Amino acid sequence: MIAIIKYNAGNIRSVQNTISRLGYESIITDNPEEIKTADKVIFPGVGEASSAMNYLKERKLNDIILSLKQPVLGICLGLQLMCKSSEEGNTTCLGIFDTVTKQFPPKDKVPHMGWNSFSKIKKVPLLKKINLEDDLYYVHGYYAETCNETIATCNYIKEFSSVMQKDNFYAMQFHPEKSASVGEQLLKNFLEL
Structure with a gap:
């Protein structure tokens, strides 16, 4: 079973729908036992960092996430x-x-919204069948260095x-769902790890 962490951040249902299209079952949950015993855990979200972290801490989900040994995928937020x-x-x-999330400088259109491709890519199992020229969909005003x-x-x-x-632990800034x-291939790669 795949657990999708529910933590007061948007866009969780579309992630679940994509997982379902790929032939996998998932649950949306903030129950620590369901998260701990899941085969894979997905930590998606659209929202604001401080309120999302507060929600995680109130429910002790921050400690649960840090203790996980199965594959965990963070998406966007x-x-x-x-x-x-x-x-x-x-x-x-x-x-x-080991990095920080910063706000894009207002030199251009912020947030970064729309299709963009990779500038560098390592050959690892999560990125199999993925190429530099593949476009992915981004919506974010903050970025990880x-x-x-x-x-x-x-x-x-x-x-x-x-x-x-x-x-x-794995994470993607774009929205694979x-x-x-290309996004479906990336989710499939994660689910097959």
């Missing part, structure tokens, strides 16, 4: 909350990835972490 901190609301985050755990980057105003991995066949 999920990726940002897996970093050390976020400039959004001056928020202390989970600290899984690149670090040792960055396995793919994207460029918008500056280069940022598009996909990250540390041990059993809104990224057509």
